Amino acid sequence: MPRPEDNSGDLPLPPVPVLGMSLENILRSMRVRRALEQKRLAEMFARWGAFPGCYQIPCAVCDTPFYSSTPLAKYCSYRCQTQAYVARRKARREAARQKQCTRCGNDFTATQRHAKFCSNACRQASYREGVAKKCHNQEP
Numbered sequence: 001m002p003r004p005e006d007n008s009g010d011l012p013l014p015p016v017p018v019l020g021m022s023l024e025n026i027l028r029s030m031r032v033r034r035a036l037e038q039k040r041l042a043e044m045f046a047r048w049g050a051f052p053g054c055y056q057i058p059c060a061v062c063d064t065p066f067y068s069s070t071p072l073a074k075y076c077s078y079r080c081q082t083q084a085y086v087a088r089r090k091a092r093r094e095a096a097r098q099k100q101c102t103r104c105g106n107d108f109t110a111t112q113r114h115a116k117f118c119s120n121a122c123r124q125a126s127y128r129e130g131v132a133k134k135c136h137n138q139e140p
């Protein structure tokens with residue numbers, strides 16, 4: 001099966017973003033580079049199928065197939081990449097909010113990061129128990 005070895009016939013990629021460009025221009029340049037890269041890989045994939053340096057991968061977020069030079073790529077676009085990052089961060093925060101009450105041992109979802117008790121009742125009971133223990137310790 002033939003393999004592409006000479007890329008001279010492909011569209012040249014625009015230059016890598018350099019210092020001094022505005023953020024908008026850098027982003028536009030990155031988008032253009034990515035779009036051209038997609039086009040180039042799509043043409044190669046259509047001709048030769050997957051091979052080292054050209055893979056078709058379904059996006060982990062939106063399931064749209066896209067092309068990558070590495071089989072490890074996961075997302076079709078910066079937008080999906082950001083969305084996946086936001087989802088991961090949200091899941092991590094939600095997991096951190098799942099706690100166990102230090103008094104009754106019940107699982108609960110904390111609204112405060114440092115919450116220790118499942119309810120006001122447990123918090124107050126724990127406080128009362130602490131006060132009672134202190135009084136007890138002070139007894140002769």
Ligand SMILES: [Zn+2]
Nearest residue numbers: 059062076080
């Ligand atoms: Zn996507």
Ligand SMILES: [Zn+2]
Nearest residue numbers: 101104118122
């Ligand atoms: Zn509790």
